[in-house]
Amino acid sequence: MNQPNLVLAKKLNTVAWILSxxxxxxxxxxxxxxxxxxxxxxxxxxxxxxxNALAALALIAALYFIKNKNIVAHQxxxxxxxxxxxxxxxxxxxxxxxxxxxxxxxEGLIRYTYFFLLITHVILAAVILPFILxxxxxxxxxxxxxxxxxxxxxxxxxxxxxxxxxxxxxxxRPYY
Numbered sequence: 001m002n003q004p005n006l007v008l009a010k011k012l013n014t015v016a017w018i019l020s021x022x023x024x025x026x027x028x029x030x031x032x033x034x035x036x037x038x039x040x041x042x043x044x045x046x047x048x049x050x051x052n053a054l055a056a057l058a059l060i061a062a063l064y065f066i067k068n069k070n071i072v073a074h075q076x077x078x079x080x081x082x083x084x085x086x087x088x089x090x091x092x093x094x095x096x097x098x099x100x101x102x103x104x105x106x107e108g109l110i111r112y113t114y115f116f117l118l119i120t121h122v123i124l125a126a127v128i129l130p131f132i133l134x135x136x137x138x139x140x141x142x143x144x145x146x147x148x149x150x151x152x153x154x155x156x157x158x159x160x161x162x163x164x165x166x167x168x169x170x171x172x173r174p175y176y
Contacts, residue, residue, distance in 0.1 A: 002142050009141040016133035023089065023129060030096040037098050044095040045102075045176060049169035051088040055081045056162035063155065075139075082136065085162075105175045114171045121164040128157045 062077035104114050135154045138147035 004142040006141070006143075009137055009143065012137045012141065013134065016130055016137060020130040020133065024126060026093055027089075027126070030093050031101065033097050034100075035097050039098070041095050041098045042176070044091055044099075045169055045173075048088055048092055048095070049166040051084050051091065052162050052165035052169075055084040055088065056159060056166075058084060059155065059159050059162060078136065078139075081158075081162075082132075085132075088165075102172060102176050104172055106171070110171070114168065117164050117171070118168050121161055121168055124157055125161045125165075128154065128161060132158055 058077050058081035062074050062081060065071075065074035065077055104111065104118075106114060131150065131154045135147060135150040138144070138150060
């Protein structure tokens with residue numbers, strides 16, 4: 001087994017922190033920043049939900065493959081999940097800086113359920129991003145034991161975010 005590349009890991013960790021800060025600033029500011037465009041991006045919410053659902057499936061596949069010791073398929077599944085998540089993020093920010101916010105109109109228990117899911121989804125999505133990157137970096141730089149330790153708690157949170165996003169979309173769908 002190759003020695004872990006700690007020099008590369010340190011550089012990638014710095015990149016991960018910078019990317020995480022940029023994403024948080026972008027997502028935090030997207031509701032305040034509105035760009036007027038001739039393009040109607042109202043078609044994007046179902047696309048976002050689809051990307052998140054596919055990312056969840058890729059994460060489930062990654063778990064299946066690693067449990068069956070198929071490391072190459074595990075890695076590919078994680079790459080797919082990350083690619084889908086990046087595409088989601090770019091599309092999500094594009095939608096929110098160009099389109100007015102849609103408000104949830106449900107009442108009673110469904111309203112509380114929706115906001116519970118939405119709030120936990122948003123908070124966990126913000127918090128988990130750097131840890132997803134760090135977990136990936138651990139594997140990429142050969143720190144497999146550290147990768148495993150992080151993945152045990154990062155994975156379920158990432159999966160929750162990937163599943164709760166489409167659920168929130170389906171609950172909000174009647175109000176678009």
